[in-house]
Amino acid sequence: MTILVIAEHDNKVLAPATLNTVAAAAKIGGDIHVLVAGQGAGAVAEAAAKIAGVAKVLVADNAAYAHQLPENVAPLMAELGAGYSHILAAATSNGKNILPRVAAQLDVDQISEIISVESADTFKRPIYAGNAIATVQSNAAIKVITVRATGFDPVAAEGGSAAVEAVAAAHNAGTSSFVGEELAKSDRPELTAAKIVVSGGRGMQNGDNFKHLYALADKLGAAVGASRAAVDAGFVPNDMQVGQTGKIVAPQLYIAVGISGAIQHLAGMKDSKVIVAINKDEEAPIFQVADYGLVADLFEAIPEMATLA
Amino acid sequence: MKMLVAVKRVVDYNVKVRVKADNSGVDLANVKMSMNPFCEIAVEEAVRLKEKGVATEIVVVSIGPSTAQEQLRTALALGADRAILVESAEDLTSLAVAKLLKAVVDKEQPQLVILGKQAIDSDNNQTGQMLAALSGYGQGTFASKVEISGDSVAVTREVDGGAQTVSLKLPAIVTTDLRLNEPRYASLPNIMKAKKKPLDVLTADALGVSTASTNKTVKVEAPAARSAGIKVKSVAELVEKLKNEAKVI
Numbered sequence: 001m002t003i004l005v006i007a008e009h010d011n012k013v014l015a016p017a018t019l020n021t022v023a024a025a026a027k028i029g030g031d032i033h034v035l036v037a038g039q040g041a042g043a044v045a046e047a048a049a050k051i052a053g054v055a056k057v058l059v060a061d062n063a064a065y066a067h068q069l070p071e072n073v074a075p076l077m078a079e080l081g082a083g084y085s086h087i088l089a090a091a092t093s094n095g096k097n098i099l100p101r102v103a104a105q106l107d108v109d110q111i112s113e114i115i116s117v118e119s120a121d122t123f124k125r126p127i128y129a130g131n132a133i134a135t136v137q138s139n140a141a142i143k144v145i146t147v148r149a150t151g152f153d154p155v156a157a158e159g160g161s162a163a164v165e166a167v168a169a170a171h172n173a174g175t176s177s178f179v180g181e182e183l184a185k186s187d188r189p190e191l192t193a194a195k196i197v198v199s200g201g202r203g204m205q206n207g208d209n210f211k212h213l214y215a216l217a218d219k220l221g222a223a224v225g226a227s228r229a230a231v232d233a234g235f236v237p238n239d240m241q242v243g244q245t246g247k248i249v250a251p252q253l254y255i256a257v258g259i260s261g262a263i264q265h266l267a268g269m270k271d272s273k274v275i276v277a278i279n280k281d282e283e284a285p286i287f288q289v290a291d292y293g294l295v296a297d298l299f300e301a302i303p304e305m306a307t308l309a
Numbered sequence: 310m311k312m313l314v315a316v317k318r319v320v321d322y323n324v325k326v327r328v329k330a331d332n333s334g335v336d337l338a339n340v341k342m343s344m345n346p347f348c349e350i351a352v353e354e355a356v357r358l359k360e361k362g363v364a365t366e367i368v369v370v371s372i373g374p375s376t377a378q379e380q381l382r383t384a385l386a387l388g389a390d391r392a393i394l395v396e397s398a399e400d401l402t403s404l405a406v407a408k409l410l411k412a413v414v415d416k417e418q419p420q421l422v423i424l425g426k427q428a429i430d431s432d433n434n435q436t437g438q439m440l441a442a443l444s445g446y447g448q449g450t451f452a453s454k455v456e457i458s459g460d461s462v463a464v465t466r467e468v469d470g471g472a473q474t475v476s477l478k479l480p481a482i483v484t485t486d487l488r489l490n491e492p493r494y495a496s497l498p499n500i501m502k503a504k505k506k507p508l509d510v511l512t513a514d515a516l517g518v519s520t521a522s523t524n525k526t527v528k529v530e531a532p533a534a535r536s537a538g539i540k541v542k543s544v545a546e547l548v549e550k551l552k553n554e555a556k557v558i
Contacts, residue, residue: 096434104438109402129432136524181468192469253557289535294541
């Protein structure tokens with residue numbers, strides 16, 4: 001049994017979610033190979049070769065793979081993946097975009113966003129926004145799976161010394177092209193990898209008020225997230241959204257500020273180790289999942305907390 | 310140009326679902342069913358493209374039980390021109406649905422297919438991508454903006470770090486994210502008119518598609534419940550507890 005893990009990267013840096021995906025592969029058991037598809041991604045391949053437990057790194061270097069366009073990388077993954085028992089990718093926006101295309105090309109059903117490995121063919125995954133957990137068994141010759149990072153503790157980034165091998169396969173479907181991207185720049189930790197997350201909801205009232213959360217987050221070394229209500233109201237950009245359809249986070253500490261606690265939001269953070277809720281409405285459902293609740297005006301509580309923390 | 314929109318009948322997003330006692334699935338008896346919210350956004354986008362004069366005909370399709378005709382009628386009331394139901398009582402996987410949609414695409418030859426990015430019941434987020442693979446079309450998933458010009462479509466996509474824009478040759482597949490548009494409500498006259506719009510019912514057999522699956526759901530459980538903790542009285546007490554009790558800061 002050999003497992004192919006798709007590396008998540010931007011041609012420069014290997015994303016931490018790859019380490020959680022390798023951890024899921026290690027639970028399945030067998031040799032682990034990592035595929036780095038990109039352009040000029042030598043540093044990523046080197047980083048992948050150092051991951052504990054990885055036996056081989058395959059590098060497909062081609063201009064057509066530079067932006068992870070699924071029309072081009074999915075045929076590559078389906079071709080290479082044909083010799084493997086499992087193909088795993090992180091359930092990031094790239095993984096979700098590409099892997100179903102790979103599964104369809106291999107004519108197998110995909111298993112999305114697994115949170116645990118029961119055996120080599122059986123996995124658990126949340127459905128209905130996390131209100132139910134399904135155990136799914138696959139009899140596909142090649143099991144195509146996306147992995148929810150919060151379900152698996154990352155393996156060590158160092159300690160391995162895998163062989164790096166170039167792959168010649170070139171696929172360029174010619175049906176799509178990259179136009180541009182607008183990526184948020186931030187010195188704060190990445191939302192899905194942060195140990196502490198401070199999130200704001202509709203109670204923040206406007207985007208400017210998020211400065212209070214940024215101040216607290218910087219004091220705690222935390223990332224800043226938001227509820228769908230705050231994103232829909234235009235307070236902050238969509239890449240900050242935590243929830244069923246946004247990012248799934250499970251930090252050591254999650255501080256929900258001015259967030260009522262819609263099911264949709266809880267689906268994205270209820271696996272956090274410690275949850276703090278600060279809300280002036282003591283009936284807010286968020287208090288039902290919070291380890292520590294504080295009924296208070298956030299505009300007084302947050303600056304005070306930043307001073308005391 | 311002709312557009313195809315795929316919609317799914319799912320449990321209404323306001324319903325808190327319960328797992329059945331025998332762990333065979335989720336209890337959907339006497340539960341309100343609706344059009345999947347992402348599919349509503351897909352219908353709205355197609356209707357807007359028609360209002361702009363870009364789309365000439367909107368065909369809406371659903372794969373599901375006969376009761377999914379309700380959701381198709383809703384789509385017709387919102388502005389779709391005709392509907393197709395591929396009737397199937399079984400719980401189909403995304404790949405099976407994608408194969409059935411591919412057969413409909415082959416028949417209808419739309420220039421653009423719009424789907425929701427995921428259904429809020431299975432949370433798979435697979436069907437659009439699989440349909441794109443089977444059709445050999447380009448895909449613009451998690452779309453927050455769709456602009457058609459000539460024989461291509463520019464799709465701005467919501468990605469982990471922000472936004473990405475890709476250009477796809479038509480025909481192409483688009484899946485919708487939350488902020489693509491705000492769906493309208495159907496007006497009463499339009500609901501009445503929708504009753505007279507054509508709705509064809511087909512079967513998987515008639516389309517010559519096998520819906521066999523490699524996945525089997527073994528059991529469905531309720532998630533581990535998280536119990537409510539304590540209320541603290543002040544910020545000072547909160548910070549003290551986080552430092553000394555929970556030891557997380």
